[in-house]
Each structure stands twice: as C-alpha cells, then as structure tokens.
Amino acid sequence: MTARHVINASVSPKGSLETLSQREVQQLSAAGSGSIYSLFRQCALAILNTGAHVDNAKTILEAYRDFEIRIHQQDRGVRLELLNAPADAFVDGEMIASTREMLFSALRDIVYTENELDSQRIDLSSSQGISDYVFHLLRNARTLRPGVEPKIVVCWGGHSISSEEYQYTKKVGHELGLRSLDVCTGCGPGVMKGPMKGATISHAKQRITHGRYLGLTEPGIIAAEAPNPIVNELVILPDIEKRLEAFVRVGHGIIIFPGGAGTAEEFLYLLGILMHPENRDLPFPVILTGPKSAEPYLQQLHAFVGATLGEEAQSHYEIIIDDPAQVARQMTLGLKAVKQFRRERNDAFHFNWLLKIDEGFQRPFDPTHENMAGLQLRRDLPPHELAANLRRAFSGIVAGNVKDKGIRLIEKHGPYKIHGDAAVMQPLDKLLQAFVAQHRMKLPGGAEYVPCYQVIS
Numbered sequence: 001m002t003a004r005h006v007i008n009a010s011v012s013p014k015g016s017l018e019t020l021s022q023r024e025v026q027q028l029s030a031a032g033s034g035s036i037y038s039l040f041r042q043c044a045l046a047i048l049n050t051g052a053h054v055d056n057a058k059t060i061l062e063a064y065r066d067f068e069i070r071i072h073q074q075d076r077g078v079r080l081e082l083l084n085a086p087a088d089a090f091v092d093g094e095m096i097a098s099t100r101e102m103l104f105s106a107l108r109d110i111v112y113t114e115n116e117l118d119s120q121r122i123d124l125s126s127s128q129g130i131s132d133y134v135f136h137l138l139r140n141a142r143t144l145r146p147g148v149e150p151k152i153v154v155c156w157g158g159h160s161i162s163s164e165e166y167q168y169t170k171k172v173g174h175e176l177g178l179r180s181l182d183v184c185t186g187c188g189p190g191v192m193k194g195p196m197k198g199a200t201i202s203h204a205k206q207r208i209t210h211g212r213y214l215g216l217t218e219p220g221i222i223a224a225e226a227p228n229p230i231v232n233e234l235v236i237l238p239d240i241e242k243r244l245e246a247f248v249r250v251g252h253g254i255i256i257f258p259g260g261a262g263t264a265e266e267f268l269y270l271l272g273i274l275m276h277p278e279n280r281d282l283p284f285p286v287i288l289t290g291p292k293s294a295e296p297y298l299q300q301l302h303a304f305v306g307a308t309l310g311e312e313a314q315s316h317y318e319i320i321i322d323d324p325a326q327v328a329r330q331m332t333l334g335l336k337a338v339k340q341f342r343r344e345r346n347d348a349f350h351f352n353w354l355l356k357i358d359e360g361f362q363r364p365f366d367p368t369h370e371n372m373a374g375l376q377l378r379r380d381l382p383p384h385e386l387a388a389n390l391r392r393a394f395s396g397i398v399a400g401n402v403k404d405k406g407i408r409l410i411e412k413h414g415p416y417k418i419h420g421d422a423a424v425m426q427p428l429d430k431l432l433q434a435f436v437a438q439h440r441m442k443l444p445g446g447a448e449y450v451p452c453y454q455v456i457s
Helices: 021-029 035-050 056-062 097-117 127-140 165-180 195-205 240-249 261-274 294-307 325-345 369-373 383-402 402-414 422-435
Strands: 008-012 069-072 079-085 154-158 183-186 213-217 233-236 252-258 288-289 319-320 418-419 453-456
Touching: 035 069, 035 079, 035 097, 079 195, 097 127, 097 233, 127 154, 127 240, 154 165, 154 240, 165 183, 165 195, 165 288, 165 294, 165 325, 183 195, 183 319, 195 213, 213 240, 213 325, 240 261, 252 261, 261 294, 261 422, 288 294, 288 325, 294 319, 294 383, 294 422, 319 325, 369 383, 369 418, 383 402, 383 418, 383 422, 383 453, 418 422, 422 453
Parallel strands: 154 183, 154 252, 183 213, 213 233, 252 288, 288 319, 418 453
Antiparallel strands: 008 079, 069 079
C-alpha cells in the first residue's frame, strides 16, 4: 500500500465526547506513557482510512508513519489536531460527518476503558465482573436502550467475499429492514457492510428515521478492517473476547453468512455458549445463509461442526439457502420467542443477562506460538470446551492473517503449529484448505495467501 494524499486539519466533537479532564488528555498525549496514545492513533488511522481495500494493520501503519494526533483541551471542549491524515476522510477540507462521529467514538471508548480499569468497582477476576464490565462499556457508549423491544440482528461473515455473496447480504439486510429490524455487525467491509446497506434502503422505504447500524469492534480488528461509513453507532471493546460477549449480550438473534477464519471463530464461540447446559432452554435464533453458490461452503461448515462437536451443536442453528425473505421471516419469528421468554423471566430486552458464559470464553487469549501449540483439541473434551479451544485456534489464525502483532510474530517465528487428535485435526485442515482455495482468508487482489499456521495431527 502506497501512501495517499494527506492533509492537516483540526476537528471538534459533535454530541459525543465534549470534554476530557487534564489527566485524560495527559494519558492520551504522546508525551505521556505512550501506550494509550499509540492505541488511539492506530484506531484513528483505521477510521480515517474508511473505504480503503486493505486488511493488513501493519501495511496501513507503515503507509502513514508520519500521521500524528494532538489532543487539546480548550474552554469550548476538546479539539483534535490531525497531522498528515488521509485526505480521503475529508471533503473540501471538512471531515466527513460519519468519520468524525466514529473518530470521537474511538476516543470515548479508549478513555472510558482506561478509566474503568483504574476504578475500584471493576472486578475482572470473576465471570460476573467481566460481564458487568462489558455492560458498563456498552452503557457508556449509549448502546443500551431500555424498553425497546428485541430487534437487533447480529450479522457475521467474511470481509473477503465474492460480489454475489455481498449482493446477497444486501438483500437479506433489505428484508430485515422492511420488518423494522436493526443491524449489528463487526463494522468493517464485506458482510459487515452489506446487510447495513440493504437495511438503510428498506428503512427509508418504511420511513424509519432512527434505524440502528451498530458496529462492535476491538483495536486489533479495527486497525486491519476500517469501519464502513454506514455505521452510526461504533463501539470499540478492549479485546476480542469482550467484543464477542457484547455481540451475544446486546444482539437478539444472529445471521451467519459465508466467511473465513474470523467467521468460524465467532460461530464456534456462539455454539460453545449455546451448548452450555444452563443455556439449554434459552431461545437464541441462529441462521446460516448464503446464495446458491455458497451452499457447498455452508454445508462444509455444517459438516465440520458435526465432525468435531456433534449433532447437538448442529441443532442450535438452521441453514437457509438463497432465500433472503425466508431468512428475515424466520428471524422475526425467533425474535418473538426471545421477547416472550424475557418477559416471562423479567429479563432486560437491552442486555441478555440470563445467558451463561463460562469464564473460559471470557479470558483473553494471547495467540503466541506457545499458546497456539498448547491448545487442547481432543474429541473427548466436553463439546462446549472443545468449541472454546477451536475458537482460540481460529482467533490465532485471524491474528496471524491481519493483526499487526500476529503478523510480526509469524514473520519472526514462522507459522503457528496447531496440534490435536486426528478426529479434530483432519476436519479442521479440510475446512482451512477450503478457506484458502475459496480466497476467504484475505482480501482478493493482493499477494498469494501464505498460511500462518500448520495443522499437525
């Protein structure tokens, strides 16, 4: 990626984060500790690159090495001074409105996350404490809206998909919007954009002026996959595990489109939770869908789940091929069951407190070579534990593919080595080979994909 035109500019927030304390400004200053500033700079650079067809954090960071942000506290509130910023984020010298919103959302979340961690009320040593932390992060972002009936549909899928698959996601989003449903995605390109784009049109047709296009991400992902400009509520969670928990706590149903390693990670996380005995009776509609051309992929993913986690795991979702209207109808029916269930048990519509999430699904996984090699991938494990470990394996592959830290680890130490029983490794290897053959690991157009892993049985 070559550096594009750059611009120097000054920008102030509008309706989000009006002021910072002197301590917060110091925390974010390059003259301070540096770590928070570096995090904010990385996220800001990704947001300013919205629309760029790049999925490599290292490439983006290197292309704009001289990009700087200076944070100024003034009588009228906080102001950001941007030096050598990507010019595509501006029109006639003015920052695009959606970009400005997301830029200050990033500032809000990073400041709040740091201050919450310093707070005495946060207890990250317990499962309940971690869920409370996720709740506080979402509430601070004004994502949680009490009293609104369940209608947030989470859409998961790949950033590297074919044009036909992308058009299909738009059709599904359109059908969801016609039924007054809102869309939540990982906020990037591909499947993370298509359903939102479809829903914006149908919301306009239905004269819905406050449609929600919620994007949930984390620093390592946003740096590689810039948010799409349709997102009107961006939340940056501290790590992938809290991001995944936010999806299942705030969403009321999930649609899974074709994708790659990241989609498999999300799917396995979800199945591991739904298979927990305490969640057996909890309604949570899950639909796998895609155009006719994607049926082999969806059936292969279905077969992988059956081979590794068994038939019970397969019972937690349904597959609908090439029928956007039916997907939306089934999701609408599922949301009615969610509404009834939560009313009967006095559970909140805006945050799924009753969903049991084991601590093993909440603890951040650091995809070092040692940790990846040490994953227990055995068929004799309880299915929800095996799902958790498979999720970690895919999380490492995502890191090695697109995250700056993971890419640098692979460059230094070579590919990750993933060990396990043949009964697990063979289906895993087959699935990963299919991802590579179908160009689902990276955005098309770049260099030929070189796997960041070796599967060893």
